[in-house]
Amino acid sequence: xxxxxxxxxxxxxxxxxxxxxxxxxxxxxxxxxxxxxxxxxxxxxxxxxxxxxxxxxxxxxxxxxxxxxxxxxxxxxxxxxxxxxxxxxxxxxxxxxxxxxxxxxxxxxxxxxxxxxxxxxxxxxxxxxxxxxxxxxxxxxxxxxxxxxxxxxxxxxxxxxxxxxxxxxxxxx
Numbered sequence: 001x002x003x004x005x006x007x008x009x010x011x012x013x014x015x016x017x018x019x020x021x022x023x024x025x026x027x028x029x030x031x032x033x034x035x036x037x038x039x040x041x042x043x044x045x046x047x048x049x050x051x052x053x054x055x056x057x058x059x060x061x062x063x064x065x066x067x068x069x070x071x072x073x074x075x076x077x078x079x080x081x082x083x084x085x086x087x088x089x090x091x092x093x094x095x096x097x098x099x100x101x102x103x104x105x106x107x108x109x110x111x112x113x114x115x116x117x118x119x120x121x122x123x124x125x126x127x128x129x130x131x132x133x134x135x136x137x138x139x140x141x142x143x144x145x146x147x148x149x150x151x152x153x154x155x156x157x158x159x160x161x162x163x164x165x166x167x168x169x170x171x172x173x
Contacts, residue, residue: 020173078119
């Protein structure tokens with residue numbers, strides 16, 4: 001089962017993602033993609049650590065190359081978040097032919113062994129504002145990744161002000 005959770009900043013995506021895996025019986029992995037870069041990132045990382053404290057997650061910090069992970073069969077996986085993973089792949093200083101293809105391939109590899117996969121992403125670029133070239137490319141790549149994951153997913157949920165709105169599938173929790 002794959003569930004994609006999307007929404008704006010600080011709208012309850014992470015809390016809802018963790019709730020989906022709350023009753024999961026078996027090993028649960030939290031794949032953290034946010035690099036600890038700057039005070040805001042450190043604050044967000046600490047907030048997320050507190051949120052998942054005592055919930056049985058094994059944290060794996062993986063900022064790029066998510067397809068390299070090898071997880072045990074039947075596990076639960078929470079990927080947080082695709083927006084960070086995309087930025088890390090695009091702006092780390094090495095050339096990536098297609099960030100979206102690489103990340104989608106990595107997500108597919110993760111889901112092979114996972115019994116339950118929950119993926120958190122961000123909605124960006126819906127404001128209609130023109131952005132500089134690098135930002136516009138990021139928005140385009142993230143959009144392609146989100147579209148690809150949504151196609152793979154059994155469930156797609158948008159969190160709006162803490163309220164989960166089902167866009168595809170059923171209510172995962």
